[in-house]
Amino acid sequence: MTKVYVGMSGGVDSSLTAALLVEQGYDVTGVYMKNWTQDLPGMKCPWADDLADAKRVAVQLGIDFKVFDFENEYRHKVVDYMIEEYKLGRTPNPDIMCNQEVKFKLFLETALEDGADMIATGHYAKAVGGSWNMVDGKKEFNTDASHLPSTIYHLQQAADTNKDQTYFLYRVTGKALQKTLFPLGEFTKPVVRDMAKERGLITAGKKDSQGICFVGKIGIREFLSQYVEQKSGAIIDKRTGKKLGHHDGAIFYTLGQRHGLDVGGGLPYYVVGKDMDKNEVYVTTNLNDETLWRDTVGLQNLHWINSAPQPGEYKIRIRHRAPLTDAALTFTDTGVELKLHDQQRAITAGQSVVIYDGDVCLGGGIVA
RNA sequence: UGGGAUGUCGCCAAGUGGUAAGGCAUCGGCUUUUGGUGCCGACAUUCGGGGGUUCGAAUCCCUCCAUCCCAG
Numbered sequence: 001m002t003k004v005y006v007g008m009s010g011g012v013d014s015s016l017t018a019a020l021l022v023e024q025g026y027d028v029t030g031v032y033m034k035n036w037t038q039d040l041p042g043m044k045c046p047w048a049d050d051l052a053d054a055k056r057v058a059v060q061l062g063i064d065f066k067v068f069d070f071e072n073e074y075r076h077k078v079v080d081y082m083i084e085e086y087k088l089g090r091t092p093n094p095d096i097m098c099n100q101e102v103k104f105k106l107f108l109e110t111a112l113e114d115g116a117d118m119i120a121t122g123h124y125a126k127a128v129g130g131s132w133n134m135v136d137g138k139k140e141f142n143t144d145a146s147h148l149p150s151t152i153y154h155l156q157q158a159a160d161t162n163k164d165q166t167y168f169l170y171r172v173t174g175k176a177l178q179k180t181l182f183p184l185g186e187f188t189k190p191v192v193r194d195m196a197k198e199r200g201l202i203t204a205g206k207k208d209s210q211g212i213c214f215v216g217k218i219g220i221r222e223f224l225s226q227y228v229e230q231k232s233g234a235i236i237d238k239r240t241g242k243k244l245g246h247h248d249g250a251i252f253y254t255l256g257q258r259h260g261l262d263v264g265g266g267l268p269y270y271v272v273g274k275d276m277d278k279n280e281v282y283v284t285t286n287l288n289d290e291t292l293w294r295d296t297v298g299l300q301n302l303h304w305i306n307s308a309p310q311p312g313e314y315k316i317r318i319r320h321r322a323p324l325t326d327a328a329l330t331f332t333d334t335g336v337e338l339k340l341h342d343q344q345r346a347i348t349a350g351q352s353v354v355i356y357d358g359d360v361c362l363g364g365g366i367v368a
Numbered sequence: 369u370g371g372g373a374u375g376u377c378g379c380c381a382a383g384u385g386g387u388a389a390g391g392c393a394u395c396g397g398c399u400u401u402u403g404g405u406g407c408c409g410a411c412a413u414u415c416g417g418g419g420g421u422u423c424g425a426a427u428c429c430c431u432c433c434a435u436c437c438c439a440g
Contacts (some may be wrong), residue, residue, distance in 0.1 A: 091402080093402040094402060095402050258404085262393065263393070264379045265381090267392070268391085268393085319404080319405090320402070351404090
């Protein structure tokens with residue numbers, strides 16, 4: 001009997017994930033990953049409630065339940081990374097780092113050491129095993145051959161393209177996917193909710209979590225201000241060079257941002273750049289500003305789930321939930337250069353661009 | 369000190385006798401397992417102050433105040 005450790009966050013998705021695995025005959029253990037427990041000013045960290053919910057579901061399902069304490073590693077690998085990136089004037093994506101370093105590395109390793117054969121999460125994604133065959137001189141991925149030594153594991157988009165979370169998962173490894181189950185990959189969110197309800201899971205009606213897990217309800221700005229000193233600087237109109245107002249730190253602003261500038265009069269202003277040394281934020285009312293719309297992007301810090309792709313035409317995604325768009329990929333000394341067929345708005349340094357071949361998520365990199 | 373112009377929500381700005389548009393900002397909500405975007409909703413009993421005319425004024429008159437521009 002395959003022993004599976006399910007990451008249970010106390011939400012609907014991971015609850016149903018565990019329930020489905022039980023029904024499918026796995027030997028299931030629920031695991032709550034304790035990543036962040038600190039209260040923040042103006043917000044109580046909901047970890048205790050989430051843990052309680054996860055535990056209640058585990059009891060409901062009659063499965064073993066454990067807590068893995070990753071607080072230390074999470075703080076270093078995810079939170080520190082995030083703060084450092086912001087300090088450099090970039091806009092990181094901590095959830096991608098969390099998946100890379102914690103869920104599909106630390107959790108996986110810890111679970112395996114603890115006796116698990118596989119892990120599972122409630123992500124909307126598919127891990128598909130198979131191997132490459134030559135058919136009529138063309139490479140084909142044969143999923144029937146998922147037991148061969150040559151088998152590799154692909155990350156594929158979820159059936160529910162609206163909820164697909166492969167964007168957040170592009171930095172996992174094919175090797176990790178081999179040990180991973182994504183039972184929700186075939187279902188749409190409404191169906192998941194219904195199934196959770198049918199099974200009487202106490203989390204069935206729980207609202208989807210949003211925002212960075214540990215930041216939760218409060219904003220990134222409030223979170224960051226705990227770690228960096230607020231320093232007043234100028235908000236400057238890019239076209240006229242005129243000073244329009246003040247901000248409390250360029251670190252709090254990101255490309256394309258509209259709100260929080262407290263400058264008004266006429267048209268809305270959008271952030272089009274910033275200078276961390278001068279602590280200046282540049283804005284414009286020009287919706288077509290050339291730094292806001294780009295059709296080329298350089299990627300560094302590349303990560304490929306299996307192997308690096310050949311140069312050529314691919315689908316890419318610039319941010320979570322953005323539609324896939326066409327781009328030509330070439331390699332450079334430092335990484336990858338993408339030439340997009342259509343311009344995309346606010347491609348931001350520190351954010352990730354994820355590359356797809358059809359439904360298959362190949363990997364990606366971080367915007368230089 | 370003469371001459372001209374202007375003063376309507378934090379900002380921009382309609383409204384020239386009939387009982388305060390709209391946009392930005394802000395706030396709240398929705399969307400979203402990053403940031404961000406987007407969407408919806410709220411937001412001036414009051415029009416620089418004070419008088420007056422009128423059934424009725426932000427809109428007309430008087431006066432004061434403030435700001436800007438040109439002269440000096």
